[in-house]
Every structure is written in structure tokens, then in C-alpha cells.
Amino acid sequence: MSASDPQTLTIGWLYPTLMSTYGDRGNVICLQRRAQWRGFDVRVVRLDLDASADDFALIDLFVGGGAQDRQQEIVMRDLRGAKADTLSDRIEAGVPGSFTCGSPQLLGHYYEPALGQRIAGLGIFDFVTKHPGPDAARCIGNVVYELTAQPLATEIATDTGTTPLAIGFENHGGRTYLGDVQPLGQVLYGNGNNGKDGTEGAFYRRAIATYAHGPLLPKNPAIADWLLRAALEQKTGKPVTLIPLDDALVQPARSALLQRLGLQETASSRHK
Numbered sequence: 001m002s003a004s005d006p007q008t009l010t011i012g013w014l015y016p017t018l019m020s021t022y023g024d025r026g027n028v029i030c031l032q033r034r035a036q037w038r039g040f041d042v043r044v045v046r047l048d049l050d051a052s053a054d055d056f057a058l059i060d061l062f063v064g065g066g067a068q069d070r071q072q073e074i075v076m077r078d079l080r081g082a083k084a085d086t087l088s089d090r091i092e093a094g095v096p097g098s099f100t101c102g103s104p105q106l107l108g109h110y111y112e113p114a115l116g117q118r119i120a121g122l123g124i125f126d127f128v129t130k131h132p133g134p135d136a137a138r139c140i141g142n143v144v145y146e147l148t149a150q151p152l153a154t155e156i157a158t159d160t161g162t163t164p165l166a167i168g169f170e171n172h173g174g175r176t177y178l179g180d181v182q183p184l185g186q187v188l189y190g191n192g193n194n195g196k197d198g199t200e201g202a203f204y205r206r207a208i209a210t211y212a213h214g215p216l217l218p219k220n221p222a223i224a225d226w227l228l229r230a231a232l233e234q235k236t237g238k239p240v241t242l243i244p245l246d247d248a249l250v251q252p253a254r255s256a257l258l259q260r261l262g263l264q265e266t267a268s269s270r271h272k
Ligand SMILES: NC(=O)CC[C@H](N)C(=O)O
Pocket: 022, 065, 066, 067, 068, 069, 072, 100, 101, 102, 103, 105, 131, 171, 172, 173, 174, 175
């Protein structure tokens, strides 16, 4: 198998050594397994400090997790020049990505940490993130949002037959304020981007930014499959149909949590 083999999916895991504080590794495992169960070969490339721009150029699907401010600063000193350009070009070209909490903060225009200097981001997403300071309350707890970003929301609704709700767990101090970019969804429970405007995450080209750990993708397999299909279609240039998997164990877990929060798996019962 090789990176150019259409049956091989190359997942690029951004800075796993520095940005694995919040269990987002589960997203990588989920994507890997769901692709393998359907007969695809998967290569997971760890894009750590020693990775090169050439490594970034081979990635079919990017995954980035959360981190603390200190680690985010180290990453941003590294993610410059050819690596940053290659990541931006790949996203711009339509390569999908799932970026959670600390990583999207670095892909917006800037992040202002709790202490210290503003960190310039890559500007892939049109948003800014500001941490109000070390004494400010963190946004911690379950988060549920209705996916609204297009075409993602409609495509997932068509696949699953329900209005897609995303379930996760947020834990952030930074508050994100969107510019000219679609939110990923509308908050039904929790804080989302900033606890004020009801938006959660962002969606640009085929890249997902979200505050939802959980990890996100095992709790929301429809999003995982949307990412896999997008990656395979981008790679092969052809429409891809994924074989359905048995997700019988996920649904009761989702329903139990939604019920606890006073929600259901349809949009019609929307309340907070
Ligand atoms: N969960 C995270 O990735 C945290 C990101 C960032 N350091 C914040 O507190 O906002």
C-alpha cells in the first residue's frame, strides 16, 4: 500500500505529543477503525515537531486535538512557513479535517491565552479566540448542538434520516468569536464558542472546528463517516458510498445522555 493508493487513507494527526491533553486521540482511532472495517487500509501519520511540509502534503484527512496554552504556544512556533502553507493549501483544496478546541484556536486569526502574548494563527478559519484571563470561569461540561453548517448538515440528515445533533464535552477557557464563516452548529446545551451567541464551532471548505471533546467522533459516528467519505472522495475524485456499520451500541448511549439533558434525537424538541 502507498499514500497514492486509492484504498489507503492517510490520516494526519497534528502534534500528538503536545496536543493530546483531552482524549481526542479517540477521534483518530474512530476514523481508523471505521475505515478499516470497510476494507480500507489506513496509515496514521503523527505530525509532531519533526514532521516536514512534505508529510503534510500527503495527508487525506487531518485530525487535531486540544491542548493547554503552553503547548499551543510551542506548536505555533513550529507551525509556520512551509508546513503552515501546506496545511492551509490542503484545507483550501477541500481536504477534510476535524479540529477540536486548542487546535482550531490556532487555525483562526489569533489566540489570546490566559497569560502572555497573543499568538498569531494560520487564518484558515475567519474567527478570533480570546481567553478572558486565569480567573475567568472555564466552559466545562456536556455540550449538545444541532449541526447547521451546509452542506454538512443536509448531507448528514440525508444519510441518517434525522436532524443531526452533535454531542460532546467541552473544557475551554478561550472564547471564540466568528467572522465571515459558518458556525458548525447551534448550541442546545452548554456554552459552545463563547457562551453568549449560541454558536458552536465553525465550518470552512470541509474542515470542522469544534469545542466538543468527548471524543467527538465515537459519540457522533455520522460526523466520522461524513469526514471519511469527504476524504475518500477528495482523494479519488469519485463519489464514494460507505457500507453502513452496526452502530447499535452508540444510539442508546446518545439517547441516555440526551434524555438526561432534557433533549431528544430530533430538532423539534429544541430547548436548553
Ligand atoms: N480543551 C482545550 O483544548 C483547551 C484550549 C485552550 N487552552 C483553552 O483553555 O481555551
